[in-house]
Amino acid sequence: MPTETSNPLRRPYVVAHVAVALDGSTTDFEPDLGQFYELAATWNEDATLTGADTILAQEPALATAPRPGPAPDGPLLAVVDGQGRVHEWDALREAGHWSDVLALHAEATPPRPAGRSVEELVVGSERVDLAAALTALGQWHNVEVVRVDSGGTLLGALLGAGLLDEVSLLVHPCLPGTRNNHFWHGLTTTATRFTLVDSRAVNDGLVWLRYQPHAEPAQ
Numbered sequence: 001m002p003t004e005t006s007n008p009l010r011r012p013y014v015v016a017h018v019a020v021a022l023d024g025s026t027t028d029f030e031p032d033l034g035q036f037y038e039l040a041a042t043w044n045e046d047a048t049l050t051g052a053d054t055i056l057a058q059e060p061a062l063a064t065a066p067r068p069g070p071a072p073d074g075p076l077l078a079v080v081d082g083q084g085r086v087h088e089w090d091a092l093r094e095a096g097h098w099s100d101v102l103a104l105h106a107e108a109t110p111p112r113p114a115g116r117s118v119e120e121l122v123v124g125s126e127r128v129d130l131a132a133a134l135t136a137l138g139q140w141h142n143v144e145v146v147r148v149d150s151g152g153t154l155l156g157a158l159l160g161a162g163l164l165d166e167v168s169l170l171v172h173p174c175l176p177g178t179r180n181n182h183f184w185h186g187l188t189t190t191a192t193r194f195t196l197v198d199s200r201a202v203n204d205g206l207v208w209l210r211y212q213p214h215a216e217p218a219q
Contacts, residue, residue: 011134015043015166016148016155018184021176026152026184028176035203036170045147047076047137048098051154052085059088067094076141078102078121080154082128084110089118102141104128130161156185159192166212167194173205 017040019031070093077098079086082105093101105112106124121140123132137143148155148164158164169184193214200208 010138011131011163012046012138012143012146013165014049014134014146014148014158014163015045015168016158016164016184017043017168017170018155019170019172020184021172021174023175024184025176028178029172029174031170031172032204032206035206039168039170039202039208040147040149042168043145043147045075045145046143047078047141047146049078049080049134049146049148049150049154051150052079052081052083053153054150055079055081055086055088055092059086059091062088062091062095065091065095067091068096069094070099071096072099074099075147076100076102076137076143078104078133078137078146080104080128080130080133080150082106082109082124084112089116093118102137104133130158130163134163152184159185162192162213164213166197166210169209169211170202171207171209 017036018026019033019036020026021029074097077092077100079092079101081103084105086103089101089103092098101118103118103120105120105122106126106128107122108126109122112120121133121136123129123136134146137146148158155164194211195214196209197212198208198210202208
């Protein structure tokens with residue numbers, strides 16, 4: 001696979017599906033994971049996009065978790081790992097959730113061990129070029145739908161770059177136990193308007209909201 005791409009084709013449809021508390025926090029409360037992933041199946045994603053921090057938080061558990069093997073019909077797991085910090089690639093591939101794993105790096109990513117068993121896509125110079133990565137997923141892996149399963153940093157970067165086609169919020173009827181700054185939109189200075197496309201109440205007081213970026217009228 002080429003390390004960079006100039007694919008003229010349209011990038012995949014990108015949806016961020018996020019569990020939040022009433023104040024928008026994504027941590028320090030107990031999300032209903034069963035309901036969250038049941039709703040996540042709505043999009044039948046071809047690829048799951050996540051950040052290195054999300055994977056690193058799971059690595060201690062991954063090291064000792066059962067390894068049933070890749071899920072043949074599962075999505076591809078693509079990890080934005082610009083600093084080359086993720087190591088448990090075999091455990092991720094064999095966790096039973098994904099068909100395979102893909103490391104998204106930049107040219108400035110530190111050297112990786114020779115012969116490691118993960119495919120790499122190098123896009124961007126100093127940091128991972130998310131737009132190029134998404135386009136490459138469509139071109140080289142036939143990905144049409146990407147679901148983002150990550151924290152605020154990656155979500156904020158995607159939002160700021162105008163790369164989110166849909167935002168799905170599963171709102172929980174609670175407030176976090178401690179004050180924090182972990183919000184679903186991460187760090188972005190871009191003001192974006194959204195149009196509500198669906199809303200419904202689900203189990204135990206949860207509310208599911210779906211938004212798409214507001215389309216400005218043509219001038």
